[in-house]
Amino acid sequence: MNLKDYAGISEQSDIRAIEAMAAKLAGRTILHVNSTAVGGGVAELLSRMVPLMNGLGLNARWEVIRGTKAFFEVTKGLHNALQGKGKQITKRMWDIYESVNGRNMDRMNLDADYVIIHDPQPALLVGKKKSGNWIWRCHIDISAPDRVVWHFLKGHIEKYDAAIFSVSSFAQSVSIPQYMMHPSIDPLSDKNVELSETEIAEVFNRFNIPMDKPILLQVSRFDPFKDPLGVIDAYRLVKKYHNCRLVLAGGAASDDPEGARVLKDVLEKAGNDPDIHVLLLPPFSDKEINALQRGAAIVLQKSVREGFGLVVAESLWKGKPVIGGNVGGIPLQVIEGVTGFLVNSNEGTAYRIRQLLVNPEMARKMGAAGREHVRMNFLITKDIKSYLALCLAMEKKGESVIYL
Amino acid sequence: MAEPFKFYECLALTRLMGRKASDIIEFLEIIGQISPESIFHHMHQYFLRRHVIAPEFSNDFAVWIADSLGERSLAEGVANLNPYEFTNIEDARKELIRIISEHLKIYPPPRPAAPGKEFFFTEGVSFLIPTGLEAKDLDEFARRIKEVDGTSIYFHFYEARLRLGKKEDDFSRFFEGLGRTDLADKIKAMDPYMYSTEVLRNKISGLVEGLA
Known part of the structure; x- marks a missing residue:
C-alpha cells in the first residue's frame, strides 16, 4: 500500500x-x-x-x-x-x-x-x-x-x-x-475496489438474492438511528407500484451490544416477505458489501442521526444514487437532486425511490456525479x-x- | 530584472469557531465580532474547493441567507458584495454589515433557521506548498500557469491580495515587474468573483498568450 x-x-x-x-x-x-x-x-x-x-x-x-x-x-x-x-x-x-x-x-x-x-x-x-x-x-x-x-x-x-x-x-x-x-473512503480497499460482474453475481448468489428485479439496499449497523424499520415501511410503500427487492445488510461490532435487539425487531417486521433480505454480515465482509453496493439499483441511508455516514460515499463511489436522511454528514455527500435525494420521512423515501426507479437515466447521471463528488472530496x-x-x-x- | 514568479499551491484546514447564528440578528452581531480570517474564509472557500455543481452563490453568507432563512432579496444583496473592490477584510466586513443593516431598516427580520441549519462560523488555516515551478518571463508564465493546480490560481489571485493585505494580486504584480502594466491592467479589470479558478486560469492564460 x-x-x-x-x-x-x-x-x-x-x-x-x-x-x-x-x-x-x-x-x-x-x-x-x-x-x-x-x-x-x-x-x-x-x-x-x-x-x-x-x-x-x-x-x-x-x-x-x-x-x-x-x-x-x-x-x-x-x-x-x-x-x-x-x-x-x-x-x-x-x-x-x-x-x-x-x-x-x-x-x-x-x-x-x-x-x-x-x-x-x-x-x-x-x-x-x-x-x-x-x-x-x-x-x-x-x-x-x-x-x-x-x-x-x-x-x-x-x-x-x-x-x-x-x-x-x-x-x-x-x-x-x-x-x-x-x-x-479508500478506493483501493476490498470494500471499494472495482469488481467484475461475475464477482458481483457470485456474492448475490451466495446470499440467495436473485438479481431478477431492482434492488434497494441499506448497509448499516442494526441501530435505531439508522432507522431500518422506516426503510421497510418505505419499501412497502414502493412495492405497491414497483416490483423490487430490499436488502438490509449490517454487521455486528464488538462495541455495539444494542445491535442484536434491533436486528430482532427488523426480522419481525420483515416477516416472511421473500423480497426482503436481512443479512447479518460477519467481520471482514468488505468484498460482500462492495458487491451488494455494486449490484443495487438505489442505495438508501435513511438515518435519523448520523455521524458522517461514510456508507453514502462508498455507494456514490460505485456510481449509485443515494437517498439519505437529511442529517449529520449525509447532506455533504448527497447533493439534493445532483448525487441523490435528501429525505425526511418514510413517505419521502418511497417517493424518491419511485422517482428513480422510473427514471434510470436520472439515476445513472446522479451516480456518475456522485462518483466524481467523492473523488474530489472524500x-x-x-x-x-x-x-x-x-x-x-x-x-x-x-x-x-x-x-x- | 524582476524576481521570477514562484507558483505555490494551497490547501486549507478548516477551523471551527464554536459560534453559530440562528437568525439574522444573531448573525449580524457575530459578523461584527468574528475574526477577519473567518469573514475571508466564508467569502472565498468556494474558490478553493472543486464542485460537481456550483452553489448558487460563491459566498457562504449569501447561500445561508437564501437557503436557511429564505430571504432571497437580502441574499442577492450579500452575493453582490464584490470583495475585489476592497484591499482589506475589515472594509469588506463593514460593507457586509451595512448591506444587512440597511435591509433590516426596510424589511422585517426573516424567520430563524431550522435547528441544524444555523450558520456555523469557521476559518481556514492555509498551507502553501511550493510547486518548484517558476516563470522568469511571459512565455514561461503562460506554460507554467497551465501546469499548476487550481488552488495555485486561488492563492495567487484571491488570498495573496485580500488576506495577506497586498494591494494587488500576485499575477498583476509580476506583470508590472516585467514592465507590462498593460497586462496587469487587463487582469485588474476582470470580474474575478464570477469565475471558477479554472475559468480564471483560462482567462489569465488567454490574456498572457494574446499579449506576450
Whole structure:
C-alpha cells in the first residue's frame, strides 16, 4: 500500500501536498487509539491509513483499548446520549467507564508526538497525557447532546490540545481549538475496489438474492438511528407500484451490544416477505458489501442521526444514487437532486425511490456525479492530507498562513 | 530584472469557531465580532474547493441567507458584495454589515433557521506548498500557469491580495515587474468573483498568450 498507488485516482495536487507535508514531519510518531479492531468505519479507516502514513516516512501505530461487555454497554449509552437520544448514565456506569479507561492507561504505551484518540470510548486516556499533542477525533454527531453527559465529558475533552469533528454543526463551545475534517473512503480497499460482474453475481448468489428485479439496499449497523424499520415501511410503500427487492445488510461490532435487539425487531417486521433480505454480515465482509453496493439499483441511508455516514460515499463511489436522511454528514455527500435525494420521512423515501426507479437515466447521471463528488472530496488521500496539515498546524500554533 | 514568479499551491484546514447564528440578528452581531480570517474564509472557500455543481452563490453568507432563512432579496444583496473592490477584510466586513443593516431598516427580520441549519462560523488555516515551478518571463508564465493546480490560481489571485493585505494580486504584480502594466491592467479589470479558478486560469492564460 503506497501513496503512488493513488495516482490517477486521487487529485494529483493532494498527492503533492501529502508528500510535501510528510517530508516536514518525517520521523514523527503518530498514535491512533480507538475501541474496536474490526467493525465500524473508524477501524476500517485506520486499517488503511496507518500503513499509508508509515509509507510516507512517519512512524504511525494503532492501538485498540480493551473493554468488558459492561464497558461497551456503558459507552453505547454514552454514544446515544451524545447523539441526543440516551438514557440516564448512572454513577455505576460512570465508574465502569473510568475504571476501564484507567486500566487501559496503565497497560498502553501512549507516548507519541501526536496522539489521536477516536470517539468517546477511550477519551479518558488523556488523563495520562504528559507530552506530545493530544487530539480528540469525534466521529459522531454531538450537535445536540444530552447536557449532563456532555458536561461530564467536556471536562476531559478540554485536556486535549485540539478536537476534530466531521461536520461544522458538531462543533462545541470548548476552550480548545476545533477543526473540521471529513472522514474518507479508500478506493483501493476490498470494500471499494472495482469488481467484475461475475464477482458481483457470485456474492448475490451466495446470499440467495436473485438479481431478477431492482434492488434497494441499506448497509448499516442494526441501530435505531439508522432507522431500518422506516426503510421497510418505505419499501412497502414502493412495492405497491414497483416490483423490487430490499436488502438490509449490517454487521455486528464488538462495541455495539444494542445491535442484536434491533436486528430482532427488523426480522419481525420483515416477516416472511421473500423480497426482503436481512443479512447479518460477519467481520471482514468488505468484498460482500462492495458487491451488494455494486449490484443495487438505489442505495438508501435513511438515518435519523448520523455521524458522517461514510456508507453514502462508498455507494456514490460505485456510481449509485443515494437517498439519505437529511442529517449529520449525509447532506455533504448527497447533493439534493445532483448525487441523490435528501429525505425526511418514510413517505419521502418511497417517493424518491419511485422517482428513480422510473427514471434510470436520472439515476445513472446522479451516480456518475456522485462518483466524481467523492473523488474530489472524500478519498483517503484528502483525509491523510488533513491529518498532516493538522499536525503541522499544532507545531505552528496561532499561525493562519503556513508556508512549507 | 524582476524576481521570477514562484507558483505555490494551497490547501486549507478548516477551523471551527464554536459560534453559530440562528437568525439574522444573531448573525449580524457575530459578523461584527468574528475574526477577519473567518469573514475571508466564508467569502472565498468556494474558490478553493472543486464542485460537481456550483452553489448558487460563491459566498457562504449569501447561500445561508437564501437557503436557511429564505430571504432571497437580502441574499442577492450579500452575493453582490464584490470583495475585489476592497484591499482589506475589515472594509469588506463593514460593507457586509451595512448591506444587512440597511435591509433590516426596510424589511422585517426573516424567520430563524431550522435547528441544524444555523450558520456555523469557521476559518481556514492555509498551507502553501511550493510547486518548484517558476516563470522568469511571459512565455514561461503562460506554460507554467497551465501546469499548476487550481488552488495555485486561488492563492495567487484571491488570498495573496485580500488576506495577506497586498494591494494587488500576485499575477498583476509580476506583470508590472516585467514592465507590462498593460497586462496587469487587463487582469485588474476582470470580474474575478464570477469565475471558477479554472475559468480564471483560462482567462489569465488567454490574456498572457494574446499579449506576450
